[in-house]
Amino acid sequence: MSSGTGAALRLLAATVDAKAVAEIGTGTGVSGIHLLHGMRPDGVLTTVDSEPERQQFAREAFRAAGFAGNRARFIPGRALEVLPRLADGGYDLVFCDGDRLECLDYLAESLRLLRPGGLVCFEGVFADGRTVDSAAQPAEVQRLRELLRAVRESTALLPSLLPVGDGLLCAVKRA
Numbered sequence: 001m002s003s004g005t006g007a008a009l010r011l012l013a014a015t016v017d018a019k020a021v022a023e024i025g026t027g028t029g030v031s032g033i034h035l036l037h038g039m040r041p042d043g044v045l046t047t048v049d050s051e052p053e054r055q056q057f058a059r060e061a062f063r064a065a066g067f068a069g070n071r072a073r074f075i076p077g078r079a080l081e082v083l084p085r086l087a088d089g090g091y092d093l094v095f096c097d098g099d100r101l102e103c104l105d106y107l108a109e110s111l112r113l114l115r116p117g118g119l120v121c122f123e124g125v126f127a128d129g130r131t132v133d134s135a136a137q138p139a140e141v142q143r144l145r146e147l148l149r150a151v152r153e154s155t156a157l158l159p160s161l162l163p164v165g166d167g168l169l170c171a172v173k174r175a
């Protein structure tokens, strides 16, 4: 993740005064640390990853960055099995950085998870420029194009595509 994307995530988490954030794709915890810095001091990051050993790495990275253990809830598992268990309207921000093939499902789940005025963000929607390249592209890039179209056309969302890093697609859930 680029430093610009990290800074944007901090800013966005602070802008929505985030107390509850859901993250799809814990990875090694880079984005989680940025989100935690922008969230309220009592905010909790719920972070999902199908690879538990990555979450263990992230847990240690959060601790090394100075965050108390109760600031993050780690849920191992595949996103589309875990997300339906999370509370409707219970989140201020959903950050999607998991499997690009599932991005449209993440959008649908995010609309359910977000409170009105909450924010959904998708990392890496430029796919190194392939999203706007007219040449034939693999399924994951086609899904990203469909995601961009769906977000743009949704009457439930107010979108903006931030040109930081590999493209950060953001959208506010309208009240």
Ligand SMILES: C[S@@+](CC[C@H](N)C(=O)[O-])C[C@H]1O[C@@H](n2cnc3c(N)ncnc32)[C@H](O)[C@@H]1O
Pocket (backbone or CB within 6 Å): 001, 024, 025, 026, 027, 028, 029, 030, 031, 032, 048, 049, 050, 051, 054, 077, 078, 079, 080, 097, 098, 099, 102
């Ligand atoms: C690009 S990395 C995330 C990087 C992370 N946000 C960071 O900044 O360190 C994508 C992560 O998504 C996880 N992942 C891939 N498919 C998934 C799925 N279907 N459900 C949950 N996690 C998934 C991978 O294990 C990987 O850790």
